[in-house]
Amino acid sequence: MGRMRSLLIPGVDKKLLVKDATKALPELSRRRFIASGASLGALTLLTGCNVSDGFSAEEMLRQISKFNDGVQAWMFNPDVLAPTFPESAITKPFPFNAYYELDEAPEIDGKTWKLEVRGLVDNKKPWTLEQLYQLPQVKQVTRHICVEGWSAIGSWTGTPLRDFLKLVGADTRARYVWFQCADKDGYNSPLDMATALHPQTQMTFKFGDEILPRAYGFPMKIRVPTKLGFKNPKYVISMEVTNDYKGGYWEDQGYNSFSGS
Numbered sequence: 001m002g003r004m005r006s007l008l009i010p011g012v013d014k015k016l017l018v019k020d021a022t023k024a025l026p027e028l029s030r031r032r033f034i035a036s037g038a039s040l041g042a043l044t045l046l047t048g049c050n051v052s053d054g055f056s057a058e059e060m061l062r063q064i065s066k067f068n069d070g071v072q073a074w075m076f077n078p079d080v081l082a083p084t085f086p087e088s089a090i091t092k093p094f095p096f097n098a099y100y101e102l103d104e105a106p107e108i109d110g111k112t113w114k115l116e117v118r119g120l121v122d123n124k125k126p127w128t129l130e131q132l133y134q135l136p137q138v139k140q141v142t143r144h145i146c147v148e149g150w151s152a153i154g155s156w157t158g159t160p161l162r163d164f165l166k167l168v169g170a171d172t173r174a175r176y177v178w179f180q181c182a183d184k185d186g187y188n189s190p191l192d193m194a195t196a197l198h199p200q201t202q203m204t205f206k207f208g209d210e211i212l213p214r215a216y217g218f219p220m221k222i223r224v225p226t227k228l229g230f231k232n233p234k235y236v237i238s239m240e241v242t243n244d245y246k247g248g249y250w251e252d253q254g255y256n257s258f259s260g261s
């Protein structure tokens with residue numbers, strides 16, 4: 001997000017669009033949408049309008065006016081699933097994004113890397129990649145939405161985070177799981193416990209059918225299809241179960257920490 005692509009839709013003011021869309025939402029959804037931080041990302045996922053390839057603001061508003069509270073409740077409800085797609089819908093090539101260029105992305109040695117587990121957990125033993133690869137994995141094809149104004153469908157395979165939290169004896173009454181990454185200037189992000197326990201929130205080891213490439217976060221990223229892209233940390237080196245709000249790279253710069261997509 002460092003290289004701000006400022007205009008999402010040529011000639012359209014993002015704030016005004018979100019405002020118009022908010023007005024068009026039915027009552028219950030409107031309240032939830034505002035409470036969640038009223039993001040364009042949420043509207044993008046809701047309408048299926050892909051902000052990266054020429055959609056019109058009118059089209060987005062037209063889609064919203066067709067909604068009722070029932071069909072969109074999933075967006076704000078931690079029990080409801082984000083939409084999944086067929087493999088044929090996968091965006092190729094899938095975009096790389098970080099606050100730096102790809103050649104500056106962390107280069108992690110999978111043989112020496114260990115995932116540190118900290119905080120309110122029974123078992124704080126670090127995990128090697130080999131050990132993590134032994135855990136049961138599932139594949140899901142979902143849409144990733146970046147607040148910078150693009151979205152893309154990708155295929156991610158890994159272990160549901162909730163299964164891992166159970167395995168290490170995490171106190172799931174705690175408020176957050178906080179992730180730290182290997183980026184040279186640091187990157188971190190807190191995830192609320194309800195989202196950490198969401199069935200689609202995943203410790204991801206593969207993109208498509210390949211070992212997660214460096215661009216997308218080798219050796220492990222946290223894939224959260226119900227949140228915006230910046231709440232999907234790549235190059236993860238530690239997770240901490242905590243009641244303290246420790247902030248995050250983009251959260252500290254004013255992005256809403258809830259940031260539902």
Ligand SMILES: Nc1nc2c(c(=O)[nH]1)N[C@H]1C(S)=C(S)[C@@H](COP(=O)(O)O)O[C@H]1N2
Nearest residue numbers: 095096097098099146181187229230232234
């Ligand atoms: N460690 C780390 N994780 C990160 C970022 C980053 O700069 N560093 N950028 C975030 C943002 S803003 C986006 S949109 C996605 C991009 O993921 P991708 O490169 O797989 O498309 O990663 C997120 N996770």
Ligand SMILES: [Mo]
Nearest residue numbers: 146147229230
């Ligand atoms: Mo992003």
